Amino acid sequence: MNIVVVGLSHKTATVEIREKVAFAPTHMDKPLRELVALEDITEGIIVSTCNRVEIYATTRDIAGGMARIKRFLADYHHIPMETLEPHLYSHHGEAAIRHVFRVAASLDSMVVGEPQILGQIKTAYGYAAEYKSSGIILNRFLHKAFSVAKRVRTETKIASSAVSVSFAAVELAKKIFGDLSDKTVMLIGAGEMCELAAKHFLNNGVRGVMVTNRTFERAVKMAEEFDGKAVNFEELFDHLHKADIVLSSTGAPHHIIGPKDVEEVIRRRRQKPMFFIDIAVPRDIDSRVNKVSNVYLYDMDDLQGVVATNLEQRNREAQKAEGIIDQEIGQFFKWLSTLDATPTIVALRGKFEEVRQAELEKTLANWKDLTPEERKRLEACTAAIVNKLLHQPTSLLKRAGQGGRTDLYVDALRNLFDLEMTAQTTETEELGELEE
Template sequence: MERGIVLVGLNHRSAPVEVRERVAFANGRLEPSLHRLMAVEGVAEGAILSTCNRVEVVACGPDPAAVGAALPGFLAREHGVPEPALAGHLYTHTDREAVRHLFRVAASLDSMVVGEPQILGQLKEQYAAAAAAGASGQILHRCFHRSFSVAKRIRRETAVAEKAVSIGSAAVELSRGIFDRLADKSALLLGAGTMGEVTARQLLAHGVGSVMVANRTFDRAIDVARVLGATPVPWEHLARYLPLADLVIAAASGEGFLLPRAAVEEAMRERRHRPMFLIDLAVPRVLDPAVNQLGSVYLYDIDDLEGVVAQNRGARAREAAKAETIVDAEVDTFWRWFASLDVVPTIVALRERVEAIRRHEVERSLGALGALDPRQREALERLTQAIVNKVLHAPLTALRRHRTDPAEAFYVEAARRLFRLGTGATGEVSEERSARSARAPDGPPGELDDPDDEDT
């Protein structure tokens, strides 16, 4: 196969948050990075997925091994990180395994919280960025859109989403492990985006006494607070409201720490050191890890949610197993399509090659036989065409079977090698070669045996 799919990345299992945050891509700023990705030698198509739990680059090219070797360097250069610092945390998947991984990511089977719904929306948004930047082509378009369908099918046919909790609800579960009851507690939510709103809903659903919503855009904080029955808080007045919060959940993004140690220390003095529980859901982190050194302050980041997630794994495992079966079937379906991209041009090239030889030999025989009447010429044409069809029947049958049986993939490469079929970098038959074969050359170079191969 002349083309391949490669996925290189790291996630919450392969790398701690300290590493993930160093290579995270900012939302809305993917276009320049996508253009640089397309400039990597050998990359024909590309996309970038960056969430709080993973950073992955998907690419297609004629030499998947070379592309896979180049992508770690791309990630390192994009973020000014020494490549050796990433080496122990990166994983690489190629071809079928790359497709399988992408399908599992879309279906939330590879998430920290299996079944959480946010990942599909993030995947759609970031694929749209790749398409808008002109980085996606035929293969990634098909692959990503198929992953969206796989995710929907799994939600429809299994209860994996029902058994799961979102990142936000996992944060709530962790807070309930700190406080005996939530009814008399007040929560401050930093960030009113999708993750923040989901978390606020979970807090209220679990009986938190009151919720304050702070966002850089105050109108957005007002809108979310109105829907949830919460209290909007002006971003510039955080210092005033922070001492009122028993729980602080940060789901915002930004450069630097939103709450440095000094701000939390001052709030704790006003609280007379009543416990404060903070969860940092952001990557990069926006709460200063140093606040954990303060008395009665408990700070957890997104990696700490794994403990909450583990409590639900048993119930989700059975549904996840059903989902994995669906993924396997869908990968087979996609791979049949992908493999067929090489089958059709190979069949065309083989037919044209043999037809050129047949026509050349017929013309040479007519010259030796002398004048033949039309009926005799037609008989000669039918005879040679029948021979060609008989000779090609077995190889063409094997090639067509390859379109429905991934185990037969080697037949395409075998046909190309045995019949010396020229192909372009994308697996398409060279137009020049096809045209040359179709013109019935005057001399014998169309023969299957290479006259330069003396040992054959």
């Protein structure tokens, strides 16, 4: 049984293509049922995010299975195959395992180290478990992917530095002030960048948010969103001294805050430090503000420099993460390789146990004067004999499976002992055999 991956991502497809192939997260029952109904596809999971759509599946027919999954994606979304196929990638075996481990660890993300993808894969796995489209192999595989991602985050600093302008502003504020829990943020402007920065600041515990904008209604709307206070733009300098952190992003063609303004604000604050973040282009805040005592001013170039440095650090940490993934691939592939031998091991044990029980019952039927304790000892003795007889062939089969050489031994044992492969080889039995 082979693991295969078929999908597309921000690296191979534009957003226009990705949105056409996306699956609605609240309606996964139908696509998952159709996926595992495909010929020779035994298990399946669908991961659908804004940056990628991927299918993880198991099949004995690698080429045929991947071709059927591609056709499924095209047919399900009513996209001509010739339009979709150039954007698709496919992996099988060790390459598939590596790909999923890298995706879960956020090494394949648009922003390396972002935490959202792991939660999205866990959600996709939850749907597969709910609708019973995953089984022994993908269950084990996804749990291993989750543990790999956790190892990467624990043993590297891949997610420890800010790689967006808005979050870099928060990180700089924390370096200046330390604890942000008693700090107030003033947003000058009500655009997307200000909104995103406000979310980051609130997530990092700031006490409150004030919002001002030339259009007061927009300031009110954003302030309500963050449970903050709206300020009339004309009254900006009446309230600026209340802010510890000021983030400005307006469309003004000239400076709206100069050094004289800030000197007065600092005087009213009794020289308590202030942090100004100017992400407007052209700039809202005169660069000479940075010369005022107890004032820190960063503009867009400063923030992008921080982001670039942090991205370099993340890329260095990503190399460490790749090493972790190399280790984990070997462990999982070793387990996967033993699965071909597992049904034979279970059937062989079952055959010996059947013979043991039959012969023991014959013996006990003619041995009437045995005490319960003696019967128990005889039961244990025969069980021990069977276990010792089976130890060597069982170990040999497992070692052969890890080396990918099971066929010769499996065929020989099946013929020698006339073993039947039945549905009685349950998931629990398989895992139990493999983890002894």
